[in-house]
Amino acid sequence: MRIRTDLQPIEQDMRYFARYTKKGLIRFLGHLDTQRLFIRALKRCRYPLKYSEGFSPKPEISFAYPLSVGTETEGDYFEFSTTQEIDISSFPQEMSRNLPDGMDIVSAGIPMGNVQKIMNIHLPFYIK
Secondary structure: OOOOOOOOOOOOOEEEEEEEEEOHHHHHOOHHHHHHHHHHHHHHOOOOEOEOOOOOOOEOEEEOOOOOOOOOEEEEEEEEEEOOOOOOOOHHHHHHHOOOOOEEEEEEEOOOOOOOOHHHOOOOOEOO
């Protein structure tokens, strides 16, 4: 029996989720624009985002539910992956500084154990 020595160790990617609010004029931002806004804010904070593989890599970020245009929310969620561990305690303040007025990160965390994607386990809270 031969043992392969050319294999690289599998790096463990970190998965995080965050709860955000969307109020005021920013509620008229569409779903794809909101997604781009969060990707830009994550990049401005210099978080080591994990990218998809393939010809056109994109940051791995997913939202619980797409909001209708004009809908405010106090409790919607998104999930993202990084290649290294980040300081989750300072994440809400860092991100909120890089987001426009009306959009704030309320809380953030790490899914415990083998939890499904955030979109399958939590319902959003809409205002209007």
